[in-house]
Amino acid sequence: MVGNLTSLDRFPLGASVRLADLAVDPYPIFAELREAEPVTWVPEIERWFLTRRDDILAVLRDPDLFTTDAPSTIRDMFGAHMMTTEGPTQIRYKRKCLPPFHASRLASASLLRLTAEVERLVTGLRSGGRRAGEVRTGLARPVALHSVLSVLGIPLSETDRVNEWYEHFARALANFAGDPDLRAAGKGAADAYGRALAPILEELERKPDGNLLSDLVCDHVDPLTAAEIRSNSLIILFGGIETTESMIANAVWALLSHPEQHETARASPAALDLSIEETLRWEPAVQSAARHATRDTEIRGVRIAEGEVVHCMLGAANRDPAYFEDPDLFDVTRPNAGDHLSFAVGRHFCLGAPLARLETRVVLKTLWARCPGLRLDPDRPSAPYGYEFRKPPTLQVKWDR
Numbered sequence: 001m002v003g004n005l006t007s008l009d010r011f012p013l014g015a016s017v018r019l020a021d022l023a024v025d026p027y028p029i030f031a032e033l034r035e036a037e038p039v040t041w042v043p044e045i046e047r048w049f050l051t052r053r054d055d056i057l058a059v060l061r062d063p064d065l066f067t068t069d070a071p072s073t074i075r076d077m078f079g080a081h082m083m084t085t086e087g088p089t090q091i092r093y094k095r096k097c098l099p100p101f102h103a104s105r106l107a108s109a110s111l112l113r114l115t116a117e118v119e120r121l122v123t124g125l126r127s128g129g130r131r132a133g134e135v136r137t138g139l140a141r142p143v144a145l146h147s148v149l150s151v152l153g154i155p156l157s158e159t160d161r162v163n164e165w166y167e168h169f170a171r172a173l174a175n176f177a178g179d180p181d182l183r184a185a186g187k188g189a190a191d192a193y194g195r196a197l198a199p200i201l202e203e204l205e206r207k208p209d210g211n212l213l214s215d216l217v218c219d220h221v222d223p224l225t226a227a228e229i230r231s232n233s234l235i236i237l238f239g240g241i242e243t244t245e246s247m248i249a250n251a252v253w254a255l256l257s258h259p260e261q262h263e264t265a266r267a268s269p270a271a272l273d274l275s276i277e278e279t280l281r282w283e284p285a286v287q288s289a290a291r292h293a294t295r296d297t298e299i300r301g302v303r304i305a306e307g308e309v310v311h312c313m314l315g316a317a318n319r320d321p322a323y324f325e326d327p328d329l330f331d332v333t334r335p336n337a338g339d340h341l342s343f344a345v346g347r348h349f350c351l352g353a354p355l356a357r358l359e360t361r362v363v364l365k366t367l368w369a370r371c372p373g374l375r376l377d378p379d380r381p382s383a384p385y386g387y388e389f390r391k392p393p394t395l396q397v398k399w400d401r
């Protein structure tokens, strides 16, 4: 462990890092760290921070040395699942859950229901001839919830309960101070999910519906156990809500704050896709991926002890000038925008990335079609906030009739 004195002496910039400052604007802090202390110890959370893209790639691609398979709140709360296992177990879990996220299945099964849901929500925003609305909680959040419930095959009537459980999970995971009540509430919510899931699985076994839970419960070749279905569906549910809500909100916010870039993005489907990659690079919804060192090791000559936690700061990697030219510039024509690490890399590359991209694409296209003159409301400004999940707390927009 890095003692306080040593830490202050050796990592003065790391010692000055405050989560509260990262929440407001992490990028100038990342720039300083990347330049002067690319491997640093942050006493506030007692973890290592990495900020250079190369170092982050090396760590995320070496699961033998830097693992997710270690005690953590997310494992404690949900049980072992694809994100907290490595090797054959993780590969088996991920393979079993992958099919509904393939582009072909998304194009056939998810696109129609997603488009219909986004149309319905945008119609609601415009109802009564309204020409202004809030699109984070009013659009991005319900789209993300609807999509992940649909892919899993959880009845949409459970939406409110899922939302409530989600809030408990999120508070338990952000509980760096170790408040036992928050931890217990998170675990209680996961247990409640497990109780609600059992009858859903029984029903799906009798009447398969072609969605993920149904595929898993009807699988007869090395099937996942009920506990494994519970834990892996929990991480999919957790992974698919706030992340995607934030990704959609950040994309809308980034494009509307740069009207010229917004115009460029609207020119063609390819321009739209590249602009979504640039929004992911420039303002990623998830800021870090954590790994536990499996043995004593070194990064750039800095000793990392077995068991210590290394945070790969994805938003810092995405603005590394060694890889991205003029990295703070938001440029929707940037040719290598798609090389961002916002969905991580390696074995734990985000399972839901294709769905999250599809949701963002459908939301933007629907807003463009239904809300001419879409722009930020200048009287009610907002900006992304948060050190782990980043998104605008509210996102007020206006449009013409």
Ligand code: HEM
Binding pocket: 068, 082, 083, 084, 094, 148, 235, 236, 237, 239, 240, 241, 243, 244, 247, 280, 284, 285, 286, 288, 289, 290, 342, 343, 344, 347, 348, 349, 350, 351, 352, 353, 355, 356
């Ligand atoms: C439908 C939406 C989504 C679903 C269902 C989902 C689900 C998941 C799952 C299950 C994993 C674990 C994969 C594994 O360990 O093998 C994962 C990893 C990850 N996801 Fe997503 N995700 C979604 C959207 C997003 C979005 C929008 C972002 C950020 C822009 C994101 C960022 C990540 C990152 C960074 C990881 C890797 C974490 C790590 O390696 O420690 N996800 N996701």
